[in-house]
Amino acid sequence: xxxxxxIHPLGDPEAVSKASSNAGVTFDIPPDxxxxxxxxxxxxxxxxxxxxxxxxxxxxxxxxKSFNALPLSPGQWMLVGNEKDSSKFEAAIAKKVxxxxxxxxxxxxxxxxxxxxxxxxxxxxxxxxxxxxxxxTSKGYCAQTPIAQIGVLLHQIDEAPTYDLxxxxxxxxxxxxxxxxxxxxxx
Amino acid sequence: MHRIDCPWCGIRDExxxxxxxxxxxxxxxxxxxxxxxxxxVYKRDNxxxxxxxxxxxxxxxRQWVKVVRNTLTHEIHATGAPAEKLSLPRKKKRxxx
Numbered sequence: 001x002x003x004x005x006x007i008h009p010l011g012d013p014e015a016v017s018k019a020s021s022n023a024g025v026t027f028d029i030p031p032d033x034x035x036x037x038x039x040x041x042x043x044x045x046x047x048x049x050x051x052x053x054x055x056x057x058x059x060x061x062x063x064x065k066s067f068n069a070l071p072l073s074p075g076q077w078m079l080v081g082n083e084k085d086s087s088k089f090e091a092a093i094a095k096k097v098x099x100x101x102x103x104x105x106x107x108x109x110x111x112x113x114x115x116x117x118x119x120x121x122x123x124x125x126x127x128x129x130x131x132x133x134x135x136x137t138s139k140g141y142c143a144q145t146p147i148a149q150i151g152v153l154l155h156q157i158d159e160a161p162t163y164d165l166x167x168x169x170x171x172x173x174x175x176x177x178x179x180x181x182x183x184x185x186x187x
Numbered sequence: 188m189h190r191i192d193c194p195w196c197g198i199r200d201e202x203x204x205x206x207x208x209x210x211x212x213x214x215x216x217x218x219x220x221x222x223x224x225x226x227x228v229y230k231r232d233n234x235x236x237x238x239x240x241x242x243x244x245x246x247x248x249r250q251w252v253k254v255v256r257n258t259l260t261h262e263i264h265a266t267g268a269p270a271e272k273l274s275l276p277r278k279k280k281r282x283x284x
Contacts (some may be wrong), residue, residue: 008253058195058248059195059196072248073193073195073248073249073250074250075247083241127197129200129202129203130199142245143196144196144246144248145199145203146203146246
């Protein structure tokens with residue numbers, strides 16, 4: 001049987017750079033991200049937090065050397081690592097939380113859209129109900145919210161600001177359509 | 188539009204939540220009568236005023252949130268985690284503001 005070859009979430013790898021030229025809003029799809037979801041066993045939430053060295057705040061991401069931990073709900077996190085080999089990443093995290101938590105491989109099930117640019121705040125306000133104003137959110141801010149009726153995990157990664165928007169892979173093209181259509185007015 | 192203060196996510200729009208009904212109903216013991224289960228499953232009051240209810244934060248953290256809401260004015264008095272006991276606001280005396 002032939003090996004499975006991963007396809008680009010948008011079908012066209014050129015689409016991202018084309019949409020970002022001369023725009024008030026720029027896009028990127030960070031390559032080689034590994035994602036695993038971590039669930040704490042009952043009563044083990046604090047132990048998982050300690051073991052992974054992450055924050056217990058439900059609205060702030062923690063940056064570690066090999067991953068960012070994005071809180072999803074009590075006792076659940078999405079760990080995103082810059083690691084091409086997602087199985088290796090999963091195994092490393094599973095080893096860390098062995099006995100106190102579970103991991104679930106998510107690398108192929110999510111797509112990360114990195115959104116930035118001088119008009120990104122205005123752009124986000126077109127579809128995101130959260131207040132992302134300068135005085136309200138800062139680097140590390142993390143939330144789950146529907147944007148364009150699609151469930152998004154949002155992570156502000158710097159003060160520019162730049163937002164990482166994680167959606168289910170199955171929604172990637174529909175979400176990309178909304179991103180580019182909405183960005184057209186911010187050229 | 189309600190603005191519901193999720194204990195984990197902070198204040199969010201009603202559009203992110205799903206209403207899930209009366210939060211005061213307690214499941215009867217397994218050996219309770221059929222009537223007790225009928226009441227538990229089907230019978231609901233339709234109060235005018237303060238009501239403790241479930242809202243599911245389906246567009247956010249996917250947790251269940253307990254909300255004390257006024258069905259007449261839509262004012263939200265308190266929100267909390269499912270295990271929290273939320274008290275209703277004190278009744279105002281007639282004539283006082």
